[in-house]
Amino acid sequence: MSELEDLYQEVILDHGRKPRNFRRMEGADREAEGLNPLCGDHYRLWVKLDGERIADVSFEGAGCAISKASASLLTGAVKGKTVAEADRLYEAVHDLVTGGPEKADPAAVGKLAALSGVFQFPMRVKCASLAWHALRNALHGDARVATTE
């Protein structure tokens, strides 16, 4: 596969076109915003907690295929996980998009392996990590807007 096909894998294109959990959430426990001021990618993310467990997560917003697909994959990956598990996933995704598949634990990333082509595109790492920064802010009560700049 070419690097471009690695980046825009079928899973990414599919989630970019048809993002999952792409809706506003009423009665969320946590909420955070992700903004990339340079390119204008802008998302809002909602989390419903059941004790330490993420009962529901959703997002809305606009941006490129990579940022939208990454946010969509995030919602599928962290739903039902504990906050601590989501934090570990954040780290695993960070390693994956900056270092590539060899730097990431395949068992930890699971379906998120679709993001494994991103590391070959340094200019796009911030797209892939935007929603993850927002999630971290949401979970840890940081009210600031997450930016990847």
Next chain:
Amino acid sequence: MRAASEMQRTAPAPYDVARLRREFPILEQRVRGRPLVYLDTAATAQKPRAVVEAETRFYLEDNANVHRAVHLLSERATAAYEGAREKVARYLGADSPREVVFVRGTTEALNLVAFTFGRQRVSAGDEILLTEMEHHSNIVPWQMLAEEKRARLVVAPVDDRGVLRLDELERRLGPRTRLLAVAHVSNALGTVNPVAHICEMARARGVPVVVDGAQGAPHGPVDVRALGCDFYAFSGHKAYGPTGIGALWGKREHLEAMPPWQGGGDMILSVTFEKTVFNEVPYKFEAGTPNIAGAVGLGAAVDWISSLDLAGAAEHERRLLAHGAERILRVPGARLVGTAPEKAGVLSFLVGDVHPHDVGTVLDREGIAIRTGHHCAQPLMQRFGVAATARASLGLYTTLAELDALGEGLEKVRRMFG
């Protein structure tokens, strides 16, 4: 943008893009295994050998500080620096080189005007008039000034083609308007504004006009007197010169009346702890050691542009714009943002609902460099209801074949994203 004939002592060779490209060694390379197609000249232009060599020669042979020492190298450096000022003054049609202030670029020039001239003229309740198509650097300094003075920004709209609504602009020139700031050419859409006409309208109401010439000056010599503006700012690097150098032209009487902007060496006549006597214009605006080599490079750049067959270059650009627009629109779902009849150098577009960043990444893998994003013109993007566009911008070295490559690249985008 003045006719080429006025500038030329000897007739230039007819415009020949293939020959001209040989003066840009950077364009000969392959990137990602393909010939480089550089369509990001509005962000920064590539530099001809003449510019690179002028700057290199200065460092290799003449480097010393200016206006200081009595030794020979300082004399040569001063002559080169002031010679560059004369070249820029000629290029802009200034009455005198003393009306030309060297700055880092357009942004610094606009800030300089805002925080000297603007600060003197604008008070609480006054208005600063801008247009909807301004670059952030022709918005933010005025906004900062307005905040400081409790003044108000007033914005003249553009129509759906990206043409400035002159009737709306005129209506907004009111009794409280203290200043009008307008782009010569829009960086995001390519619209060429009728600056002479705008200046005439403003002059009738006694409103001074500051022109952002960042995208205007690269197209050929400017005649600030014919435009009738009060200030004209441009950046060297967009005009085939080095980064970190640009020029502000201002009417002599304005520059004389303006306070200095930054304090330091070179902008003074005498300093005691009780009082400093400021230097004359333009030196009172050039505190500290300037970008001497950059100025030399900028002088070489404006000379290089002036040596071209500019009528031929303009004709070539018209062909490129027409062909590029046609080639982009042939891609299913593609549309242009900015379709003003008077356009220069820029093709802003969207491909269906594919995000411009994804367009840019696919094109990059084809060796094609374009800019994607809001182009530092977020209010304009909002006006068109988009967060971002893809922008192909043209230079004197751009070829029709490169726009065909762009078209093929966009078809690949279409295939990938459906």
